[in-house]
Amino acid sequence: MYCSEKGCETSLIDTSWQQDIGLGVEWEEPRVPFCEWAGEMQRARKQEQGRIRREGEGQGVLLTFGNLDQETGEILPDCLLQTSQYYLDLLEVHVPERPCAPLVDTRENNNYLLPEPLGESSETGLVSGTEPLTPPHSDSTEITQVHRDTLADLIELARPLTQSLPDTAKFKQTFCGSEELSHSFLDANIHSSPLDNPNQMNSTACEETLSTHTQRDVCQDHTSTVTLAHTLYQDEFTQKDSSHTFSSLADSTILFHIESAIEPVALDTSLYGVDPPASQSEAEEAGHIHSDHTELFDLCLLSDSEEVESSSFQSCGTKAVPTQLTQNTLHEEAFHLSSRAQTASPPSPPARGAHRNRSTCHDEQHARALCLPLSVDDIVGLSADAFNEAVGDNELSQAQLVLIRDIRRRGKNKMAAQSCRKRKLDKMVDLEAEVEALREKSERGMRERESNVRALRETKQKLRKLYYKVFSQLRDKTGKLYSPREYTLQHSSNGHVYLLPRTAHMTRQAATRP
DNA sequence: ACGCATTGTCATTCG
């Protein structure tokens, strides 16, 4: 879709907005033409720039993690400036000598498509001081006037398309040190996702993610000097109508096809185009980058495996795959990566709190790397018959067979160890309960024994008293008392009681013993 | 720095 007339970009975007409104998007504020909005944007930027200059102290603080762009007044980290300059250099050849028409989307031609330029325009009331640029493939009548720093901002906006941020948090730690800045990049990654790129986030997921981020952006402080211009651009959208943001961007197809301007990047060197580190800190940063590189590879393969079985693995985000890489190349590289991970280098110490899922993630990464047809859960959870059937149905390589059986063995053993420990724990609990019951039983026996001993002692005492009482009442023929030392009382089975001399009694007892 | 608890993994035994 080309527009050759001056000012046509305004009508195009306005038409897009009108279409959105026609689709039911409510517009609470009076409609502001895009050109006016762009002018406001530029004025806001100028004000921001002036504020930065006034706030020398704050600038000093901000410059601790970034550099001040002399043209825009934005604070950019070094890496961004380098990358921005890189893309500027790539696009410098397209700088024309006269004002240009807006860039519009021609996806077939892979042309640039930019939002309405913030450059000079008497009709739109935009500020002056622009440096005209034109996209590739545009003829003399299809020229675009783009403010240089706006182009730089849009390059930054499009940068995630080609460099991918495997892990926003890691990116934040590695490059920015500023949460807001990293949010800007995350938003840029979302807002600039080409809908027609199969490697990018689909529109539904993008909209969902976008909704979350736009809500946050509405609450964001727009006076921050760290916010990049494209974030301001997006925030202006979200201020007007957060639900309108994506549709506006999508319907007007404000996309930035940068792939055509990017040279092939050697994957084994750097996907981020970082020069060899000169210092230790740079070397550490390079280590982060290399780590992201490896992670990116896994994620590249993830998109491949999703084609095989989309239900097995879940995507971790929007990842760009270098178009120069074929799937076979990726698979071969993934195999080497997986092999290296399995055999060579010991895993680096994971972050605190990552220990619990380390093993599972490790297996999942290997499964992704080798494109196993089953998820780790399925590999472990399937019955033996189902597992063998699944393995038999899918023609797996030797490496895949080894890996899938290792994953199953480890997973089974892991569950077995867990159940074993649970059983051991339960057994210990049962044994402790049994010990407690036995202890109580023993205590009861002891108490009963003591009670019995006491009763026996009392009985013996009573018997002794009774014994002497009987002897005290027994008299021989002469009326003399029987001595208990010389006589004893014997109770027979027939109920009679006999008084026997002790010698006879002892003789009798000896005779009855076996 | 040290001890303890938890978890994963390997080797081995058992059914």
Next chain:
DNA sequence: GTCGAATGACAATGC
């Protein structure tokens, strides 16, 4: 003999 479950031992990690 094979296979899966069970378990002891060990290492890594977190607290």
